[in-house]
Amino acid sequence: MIACTECTSSLDLPADAVEGEVVACADCGVELEVVSTSPLALALAPEVDEDWGE
Numbered sequence: 001m002i003a004c005t006e007c008t009s010s011l012d013l014p015a016d017a018v019e020g021e022v023v024a025c026a027d028c029g030v031e032l033e034v035v036s037t038s039p040l041a042l043a044l045a046p047e048v049d050e051d052w053g054e
């Protein structure tokens, strides 16, 4: 688990999350990109990147 950078709500990130993966906060809806997995770190995802692939 990691906290949303915007609202500090806890995000349930998949255990197999990889760098570059974009997740949406269920609480505030902001899109966050996984910038590092060790340690886990998130950053605001650029809005132009909609290539989620899922």
Ligand SMILES: [Zn+2]
Pocket: 004, 005, 006, 007, 008, 009, 025, 026, 027, 028, 029, 030
């Ligand atoms: Zn949030």
